[in-house]
Amino acid sequence: MKRNPQEEIEEIIEEASYVNAPVCTVEKVAAPPDQRSLFFSRSSPLIAVCWLILLVIMGLRIYFGIVLESKITNLTADVQNLTTRNQQLETQNQQLETNWNKLYVSRAQWSIDAYCPKDKGRQCAACQNGWLLRDSNCYMYHNAAPPDQKTWEEARQDCRGRGSDLVVVQSQEEKVALNEYSRGSSGTAGYWFGLRAEGGRWKWIDGSNLTESYWTPQPPPPATDGQCGMSVQNYNWIPVSCADRKQWICVMKALSV
Template sequence: MNLTTDVQNLVTQNQQLETQNQQLETQRNNLTKQIQDLETNWNKLNVSRAQWSIDAYCPRTNNGRQCAACQNGWFLYMSNCYVYNNAAPDHQKTWEEARQDCRGRGSDLVVVQSQEEKDILKAVSVGSSGTAGYWFGLRAEGGRWKWIDGSNLTESYWTPQPPPATDSQCVMSVQNYNWIPVSCDQKQRWICVMKALSV
């Protein structure tokens, strides 16, 4: 009698384990399909991004594709590509919004690393005056002027000398004024930079 009961219990446990195994198998199959779908979508996205890069740097012309070191609308200087966003007042951005726009383009706000780069900023700021200028990658942090790459300001780039760094201030390039600090929440035009491609 006890042996029969034990056998029935084992049969019941076996059936339960088989049911659990089937459920786990179904879950595994579902997860495998999700992984395959994610891989397919990832591959499609990579192809799409690659195509965008090709189109951005090598646009189609009547003679096929003509490749350039910078995307259409950007200008090359030395080993960098620059774009200045000469937005109308109602489309201008705060410093943080401008930085997000640059990052969305695979670039960032300009970090001035030479007198030549400072001159480029001044050149593209043509047409701006007073408090209308262009954001670049310098702001006050902890009472110091800091570049977005984390380095401190090299004072020789500021003419004549930088003013005290007041948190919540960012710097813009203004024609005839060089660099001026203003509230980071002010809306301005902005300049993005990225490394040029070797073509």
Template structure:
């Protein structure tokens, strides 16, 4: 039998992510060792191989088994890979569908948000316009308020003035009312006094009236009537009191215009009961001698240093004297004579 050289190619099967059993690992290691031994001893004689015919057959059978097992494992691996790929693909498809759904929802939401944003922008523009309009209105109202406030202040001041004026008018009204009452009373008194004056100046005589220049008890000189009051010491009066008595007789204390009248007044200063001094209407005021109506005394009538608080008296013998206005004296009254 001819000598044959048999070389076996070493075949290594690798499986990815395919777990192998312990038996398969041992068989593969056995076959791998045998093949390696044969490759390492290619130059053995044919005679040696002749003695191992059964062993070759067993090796061939084992190789077939290994190949078959490897193919089966590979198929299993492929099936598992396909299943995994399918599962992953299915999961990815579901994820893609979910992402598409989410994308569609997001697009819808984005569209809604865009519309809402446009609406908000429009509303914002409207609000800005409204704010501008309100700002203008507020400015107008502020100016109107300032004007109104100024008017209110003016009206308040005017009201205050009117209130003050009303009070003044009310006071004037009360004063006028009092004056009217006084005038009414004075008119009534004046009528009575007028009647008395008529009776005094024109007394009834034999059912008729005979009028005189001065009433009874008064003496006439030039255009005036004079009456001297030679009151008793207990009834004498101060300068002011004497003047009040004259006023009650529609007259006043005597005044002197010239030397002739002065002499006439001196003649009326009749001494009685040792009393010779009579009040006349002259007193010291502001460092000057003045008549009760405010006119100054003529220097030609009397030169006497005025002393405030002093008044003048007429003495028939000694002429005029300066005495305190508070002393009590007799007095002389004067009033206009009736023109006939």
């Protein structure tokens, strides 16, 4: 169908208008920030703190591990030392027990020989040779010359080394026996026996207090520490310095035969 010239002109104008129309443009919009970069930028301080805590924990574990290992090593060494010491003590105990058994046998043999001498066909006596029998006791009077006399403590050690002790007066018979064998009547001569001053009181070596009035001089001498009783004939006893050198009397129970 043939178009008229007017229509063709209008179509050409319309096409030209379309071609020359302004191009549609998009305004430049800032791109949103990278989400990963934003995450790391915000979490960096937290991560640093976590790493710091982790490093502290690891450091503490290493430190306490070293300390614990050192303590375990020291404890192991202590246990080993204690084990060694225990073995040494067991060995010493065995040696002491062996020595004690030998000493016991030797002492028993000595006692048998002392009370029942071989030269008398093992006829046993109530007291050893050199001891005097009085009632149920055996007494030994050490009439030593001045160079060989002893202090009170030395005298007691001598008695104990003989299986006896200094005399303790517990009866009238013992008092008579002690006084009867004593010599001298003053502080220049006499015998040590088992009485001394302790804590302001006169005490026997068995720990009992002096209570018998018949044995105590009247008035009773003051109990001054450092003084001991010395037996003298006709005077019962007098106090003198324990450091003085005197004769002494030992006593032991008599053997029942």
